[in-house]
Amino acid sequence: MRRLRGSVVSEGLARGEALVVATGEVYVPEGRVAEAMVEREVQRFDRAVAATRRDIEVLRNEARQHLGEMTEIIGTYLAFLGDEATLLGPVRRLVREERYNATYATFRRFSDVSRELEGLPEPLPSRVPDLVDIKRRIIGHLRGGRGPVAELERLRRKVVIIADDLSPTQTAKLDRDKVLAFVTDRGGPASHTAILARHLGIPAVVGLGNVTKAVRSGDHVIVDGMLGEVIVTPDDESVRQFQSKSRKLAASRKKVHLGHGVAHTRDRTEIRILGNIDRGEQVPALQELGIEGVGLFRTEFLFLGRRMPDEEEQRLHYGRLLADMAPHPICIRTMDFGADKWDHRVGGQHEENPFLGMRAIRLSFAHETLFRTQLRAILRASPAGNCRIMFPMIMDVGEFRRAVGILRSVQDELRAEGQAYDPNTKIGAMIEVPSAALTVENLLREVDFLSLGTNDLTQYTLAVDRTNPLVANLFDPHHPSVLRLISDTSEACLRVGCPLSACGEMAGTSDYTPVLIGLGLTTLSMASRRVPLVVPRIAKLHLAECRDLAQAMLAADDAAHARRLLDDFHRKASTRSRR
Amino acid sequence: MNDAVVSRSVAIVNAQGLHARPACLIVKTANGFDCELTLHLGGGSADCRSIMEMIMLVSPQGAAGRVEARGAGAEAAVEAIASLFADGFGEAYD
Structure with a gap:
């Protein structure tokens, strides 16, 4: 059993199986194509960008319907995906001049730009997760997939989502009925996760620092979104305390029956x-x-x-x-x-x-x-x-x-x-x-x-x-x-x-x-x-x-x-x- | 082809400076025109169609410079971009 502390950005209590969501990096080894294949490789890249753009447009429309505040954030993704001068042009140049394959060229350019952003003052470093997300999506298309694994779209069981922070595009397609709570390494009251949790009315505890390392998918966790505590693999006594606490909370919520309206x-x-x-x-x-x-x-x-x-x-x-x-x-x-x-x-x-x-x-x-x-x-x-x-x-x-x-x-x-x-x-x-x-x-x-x-x-x-x-x-x-x-x-x-x-x-x-x-x-x-x-x-x-x-x-x-x-x-x- | 350069001075009036949202707004506006559009701000310059170049200018409130256009519709384009700045990109001033 381990107890971790974070800050509450959305109140409530939850207990269930953890799902650790990878938002992290993809890694692509250096690879080159034959001279004759270069133009085909450029076209392949352009198609992957177009496909990613379509994905983002779909996500934005979905977000518009139920996640008002996220829509604008997703909207900036389209501007990134149209940035010839800094992103798309240089990737094509890497393919044409260095004969890198499109996957590596994408990985290389986006990673370089991310590194550059990290060296600049806030809020620029906080755009890095967006670039990482876009990079993963383009690479996913280049590898013939339908973009990154849609792990949050079709959840089989109800889960507690454990993540670094959630990207807006991940949350747009979230299977909302299956999410019990959010727990994240980073984030504050204005983070994507916080906004979403409050919108859904489910508990969220953020800023735990290294919860993604401390929990594995499948672990049993308790999220106390009143105290800001997360208990990993709780003992029987903690489970009993949790149950009595949530019974009280549920009773206070369920008592809603209006006399004469x-x-x-x-x-x-x-x-x-x-x-x-x-x-x-x-x-x-x-x-x-x-x-x-x-x-x-x-x-x-x-x-x-x-x-x-x-x-x-x-x-x-x-x-x-x-x-x-x-x-x-x-x-x-x-x-x-x-x-x-x-x-x-x-x-x-x-x-x-x-x-x-x-x-x-x-x-x-x-x-x-x-x-x-x-x-x-x-x-x-x-x-x-x-x-x-x-x-x-x-x-x-x-x-x-x-x-x-x-x-x-x-x-x-x-x-x-x-x-x-x-x-x-x-x-x-x-x-x-x-x-x-x-x-x-x-x-x-x-x-x-x-x-x-x-x-x-x-x-x-x-x-x-x-x-x-x-x-x-x-x-x-x-x-x-x-x-x-x-x-x-x-x-x-x-x-x-x-x-x-x-x-x-x-x-x-x-x-x-x-x-x-x-x-x-x-x-x-x-x-x-x-x-x-x-x-x-x-x-x-x-x-x-x-x-x-x-x-x-x-x-x-x-x-x-x-x-x-x-x-x-x-x-x-x-x-x-x-x- | 009219290649005269049209330019207009601009300054950042909104509190949060030229971050991603305003840059995105500039890109959207620039994409409505055919001319070349360049933003010179605080010693650097950026293509108005590149969100990255613009945010990497790291321009805080108070930074001043000019927007330049060359080509078809240059006059209207600088006007449109300059009014985004004047408007503080619809953000708070203080």
């Missing part, structure tokens, strides 16, 4: 929790948690098939959902597409700036027949339960009125046909464009409820497209400007007694829970898997402390300053709960 802060402030869903199958998971109501039903997925669903199909779907959740409300958001997802069917055109273009409610106005079909289906389903309708991306009260106008005319049509619908269906709008937040007083005269879409609100307030790797790091929902809009909206709603919820990603991120509560939100809508993370956090908060935090963050200079205030708040809270 409500969570309470320490001072007994009620916070209503609603669910976000995009298909009917997700309702039982909400009910198991005791959630009463859906704050956001995204209808887009209904339209993602090859064929447009007709009115009847839609009506059946909405009706089933409403009946399953009855008597609790379901807030159905009408189609919220970007133009990019439509063009193949409605003949949209290329837009220079799609996020500022034809999307969401604008698209519904432009394709009114489709919009009316959806509204007919929702209204006809409405008697099945407690139905609410919400319009996305509303810019101001004029646009809301226009949407309601169409809804009213659909209602008239149904009445004339003798079709049943619930005439009391509540109608609301998303607040996700700054113009709507800034003129919320006008909207409040006509809406039945409002819901904050924090992702778009952040994107439009900060002018940051978070899917653009070049600027994604500027996407900060805690920026004081975004908080100001949320705060003003919440105060205005409170004044007139209009129900307000938050249904964006922020609402389901426990990190931001105290901020939203401090800004006056009392209804948070989130995916069911977020509930066990957010509800225990609510129980540790006190309304007065949240308010102080929110006021301080509102007055912050910039996102970094606001972030420091939030981190301090979390640190104080966790020392208090440990005492």
